[in-house]
Amino acid sequence: MTAAPVTAAAPTTAPDCLFCRIVAGEIPATVVRRGRRTLAFRDGAPQAPTHVLVVPTTHQPDAARMAVADPALLAEVIADAVAVAEQEGLAPSGYRLLTNTGRDAGQTVFHLHMHVLGGEPLGGMTGGPIKAAG
Numbered sequence: 001m002t003a004a005p006v007t008a009a010a011p012t013t014a015p016d017c018l019f020c021r022i023v024a025g026e027i028p029a030t031v032v033r034r035g036r037r038t039l040a041f042r043d044g045a046p047q048a049p050t051h052v053l054v055v056p057t058t059h060q061p062d063a064a065r066m067a068v069a070d071p072a073l074l075a076e077v078i079a080d081a082v083a084v085a086e087q088e089g090l091a092p093s094g095y096r097l098l099t100n101t102g103r104d105a106g107q108t109v110f111h112l113h114m115h116v117l118g119g120e121p122l123g124g125m126t127g128g129p130i131k132a133a134g
């Protein structure tokens with residue numbers, strides 16, 4: 001099976017996108033950092049003592065699309081995720097940055113987001129059940 005082509009189409013916002021609505025202030029979130037083109041807020045169902053999501057303030061569904069449409073913004077998301085880890089005090093003990101892309105990774109929100117996880121030993125990178133959507 002051939003993967004769908006990745007195009008450079010770059011919508012600014014997407015209707016009914018949860019994270020576009022958080023960026024717009026329509027849905028409340030605990031914001032921890034505002035970057036030039038990013039927003040960082042605490043995950044609503046944390047999977048580690050510190051679990052923050054860093055999103056671009058414009059809509060792209062995943063890292064593959066973002067890498068084509070605006071690779072500099074993808075780099076900005078990663079740099080701001082590192083800044084969040086540092087401001088949350090995770091740097092000395094370590095932390096994990098990850099972004100899920102597509103079904104097998106368990107992506108549930110299709111607005112690119114970088115998870116910043118830390119505050120305890122995080123275990124292996126794969127395995128375990130994929131969490132339910134919602």
Ligand code: 5GP
Pocket residue numbers: 018029030041042043044045046053099100106107108109110134
């Ligand atoms: P994914 O599974 O797509 O990689 O990650 C989506 C993340 O968004 C999950 O970790 C989930 O807990 C988080 N999430 C889903 N809905 C909300 C919400 O309304 N507010 C916040 N802050 N996080 C949410």
Ligand code: ZN
Pocket residue numbers: 013014017018019020021058059060110111
């Ligand atoms: Zn969006």
